[in-house]
Amino acid sequence: MSPAARASGTPTSGQVVPSGLTSKRLASKQVSGKSHRRWSIKDVAQRAGVSVGTVSNVLNRPSLVAAGTRARVEAAITELGFVRHGAARQLRAGTSRAVGAIVLDISNPFFTDVARGIEDRLAEDDYILVLASSDERVDKERRYLHLLEEQGVQGVLLSPADADLSWLEPTRERGTSIVLLDRPAPDDTLCSVAVNDVTGGELAATHLIELGHKRIGFVNGSTKIRQCADRRKGVRNALKKAKLPITTSLVEVTVNALNASGGEEALERLLSLADPVTAILCANDLTALGVLRGLRRNNIEVPDQMAVVGYDDVEFASVLTTPLTSVRQPRYQIGRAAADLLLDEASSAGHVHKQIWFEPELVVRESSGPHRRPL
């Protein structure tokens, strides 16, 4: 197209400034030269010898256009390299092909997989994902919501940083749908997708109980965190159902940080008990990893002397020296389901808000087994 284009087809625009340049003006032209204005629908119409309305029809309702005309228009489009101006389309049609997601932290593997689920579902409907991390900060969350609303996204998938959701209301009233991610909706005016952490805790504990364990250590984070509180509830449910006395069968250890060193510290405390536990349940895989590491250092065999169960089923759980039994959350599916709800809410007239609960799944590996040898 440009006369300077090389035959080979390699990129030609935006060359580096020739060293001897004097004119600033010229330099800037050379360097980032936005060559020509984009072609508009008008240019296409002219080239195809039809009206703009017809071009628009080819783009949006091709069945209304006679085959011959359509072909001519399509030819003009490709010849010109015409690209629809999304903003203009959105301005007039009032609807965009973008969906926003605000998660706590996109570098957290949980949200990474969720994001992937969202993206795949959106792609099926030719939507595009605008992704943001709130870092659990309400101010960032709001700022992003505002930016997304300005952008005119169809809706927002939100993993809220805070319990209070009333601030979402103005945005919703203005027509931006919101679906809660990894958090149950407080009432039925909102869609949500969450995982049942109570079941998760119960699954893990029941597994250990069925293996014959009667004294179980539970390494958990602060119960101020909903997930931790729920998992604890599940663990206690399991004991209750098995008619095991909670006071003697459950040893709860709360750690500040649910990571490997937190796990090691918790293990210290559990090993120093007069009446030791035979199994340890961790609220998270990293913590379980710390526990495993500590056990190895103390020459305690897993699972024969101590059974260990984690939570999250992170990528490496299965490839550890002693593969870790863990609770898996259907992360990808969560994302897909949430995107699905949003698209439904945004497009279908008869949308009814839904709260979707996913059930976690226990993945049994070598780290858990019956107690065979005392410490």
Next chain:
Amino acid sequence: MSPAARASGTPTSGQVVPSGLTSKRLASKQVSGKSHRRWSIKDVAQRAGVSVGTVSNVLNRPSLVAAGTRARVEAAITELGFVRHGAARQLRAGTSRAVGAIVLDISNPFFTDVARGIEDRLAEDDYILVLASSDERVDKERRYLHLLEEQGVQGVLLSPADADLSWLEPTRERGTSIVLLDRPAPDDTLCSVAVNDVTGGELAATHLIELGHKRIGFVNGSTKIRQCADRRKGVRNALKKAKLPITTSLVEVTVNALNASGGEEALERLLSLADPVTAILCANDLTALGVLRGLRRNNIEVPDQMAVVGYDDVEFASVLTTPLTSVRQPRYQIGRAAADLLLDEASSAGHVHKQIWFEPELVVRESSGPHRRPL
């Protein structure tokens, strides 16, 4: 605002359909009721008793507006809950506040961290990130680029699936900047950010050589993959510099899949050698994990009987039973740098294309040490 709003401030719109409804029309209104049209700048102007031009000035060039007027307009904006119509703004102003990124797979931890770097840098300038995964498929890549271009993003950060980049040219000519991610630009008409994998391979191998190893196993993927080829080149460079004969000092094993089981298979082959190696270098941490696992099963001690080095420094490398020595890539920084280049290219007139190379870093942990005991 709505008369039905409850005093508590909890969400009220979008209630579930009352069961007895007969009119479909009514139902849809009740269910997803986009209550009223968004307020426009005109409404704000009217309410503040000024012209639309003034409101626009308050929004975009507040210094031009007298303090009193500005206050009145701002009051009107908050009272009405006015949100700028981004599409209209973009249509008229010709510029959007979004940047696209197309990566190979957002659920891959490498790109996850890169994405985070991008996002953080963009947030500083109030830009927003549109993220897409190509799954290494050229068709998805192109489809997404087209969607992003329609959206009118300022530019696209692209981690290309294919060697051929000529197809990017039309998009660039139309004014969408492109910065290559994790891939060096073929020439200086394009910005790029990449990591020097040759250095990475060299670092790892040199480390082992300095520990006294004279016979090293190298578990690598196909050299058709640029990263693998480059790392191999680096390893060979290190041997050359140390004046070690490549034929006898280096045992190369190629695996189909760079994962844990690939590592275990490779280890089998390395252990069956007549003249065994004393150190194993893996092109990737998962592979190293498989190697470690196999070594443990064979009761071979790490690092005394066998040193192991990985590549990538994944999250769990440091928390393994034997913490893994690995090569770390500055992933977050890569993302930041790429976003930085893009913003510069998109905004500054005197932009000069740059190729940025990041150097990887060796993180030494317990899995590597001098050879102390024969197998």
Next chain:
DNA sequence: TCGAGGATCTGAAACCTTTCAACAGGCTCG
């Protein structure tokens, strides 16, 4: 032969913002 109705196409209005020339006052300086 005429009218109805279908298929196809047209052209202008509308969407909401930004931009900019022009204008209104008020002030300073000569």
Next chain:
DNA sequence: CGAGCCTGTTGAAAGGTTTCAGATCCTCGA
């Protein structure tokens, strides 16, 4: 006291698309 300047403000044009009422042309049945 008038010219010139500065500060604020205005109003209309422009940007690219979609939508929709209407215009044309054909075909078919009466």
